[in-house]
Amino acid sequence: MTxxxxxxxxTDTEVxxxxxxxxxxxxxxxQGQRVLVIKLVQTGVEDGEEGDAQTVAQLAEVDVEExxxxxxxxAPDVAAARAEVELPAVADHAETVAEHASSQSYDIVLVEGSGGLLVHLDQARGTLPDLAMPLEARGIRVGAIVVARAGLGTLNHTALTLEALRIRGVDLVGVVIGSAPASPGLAxxxxxxxxSNLADGQLxxxxxxxxxxxxxxxxxxHAPGWITL
Incomplete structure (x- = not known):
């Protein structure tokens, strides 16, 4: 089973x-799920330094791939151009993700993007939503979780991100507040x-x-108490 x-x-970087x-x-x-986390493009990290995938591996104790x-x-396309590196096309990333999803080794594959939803992941301006179409063409179910800020400005950024997902036909699984302060202000x-209203109750x-x-x-x-899946 795939x-x-x-x-x-x-909704932005550093959320x-x-x-x-x-x-x-x-x-x-x-919940007993076998989980793989894939980081398509890691920027801002030198060889030998800990990146996002390594952080996830340490905290969650799951398999990861960078x-x-x-x-x-x-942004990945800008960083790649400056480093004179040819980025894989989003279609190539889709092949990688599909191989893992079809391997029978995992019950779910998480794909972490870089920055916001429409950041360019390759030199052809491919974005994270562009990953969904070739996967779904293979019969692989794809959904999205949007991580949002807690404070002022988040409503506009979240609404724009959710609208972009709808326009591109990517199903929303839900929204998560990425860093909730212990002493929240009015906003x-x-x-x-x-x-919650913006996400149709899917907070x-x-x-x-x-x-x-x-x-x-x-x-x-504590993680299972923070997020309901």
């Missing part, structure tokens, strides 16, 4: 996407209900601010 693919994207990916992976693993690494903290408090939860600094065992213990 494993479904869950695309994890953010807590990687830690949320780790929390989702840990929550799924706690496809491309680029040293400068820029953070009222945004919980508003984000899956919130990852607490600073969760990535927890001991991995503590992280895995």
């Amino acid at each position: 494993a479904p693919v869950l695309i994890i994207t953010g 807590g996407k990687t830690i949320t990916t780790a929390a989702i992976a840990a929550a799924l693993k706690s 496809c491309v690494r680029l040293p400068e903290p820029l 953070e408090e009222t945004n919980v209900e508003q984000l 899956l939860g919130a990852v607490p601010e600073g969760a990535g600094d927890l001991d991995p065992g503590t992280f895995r213990e």
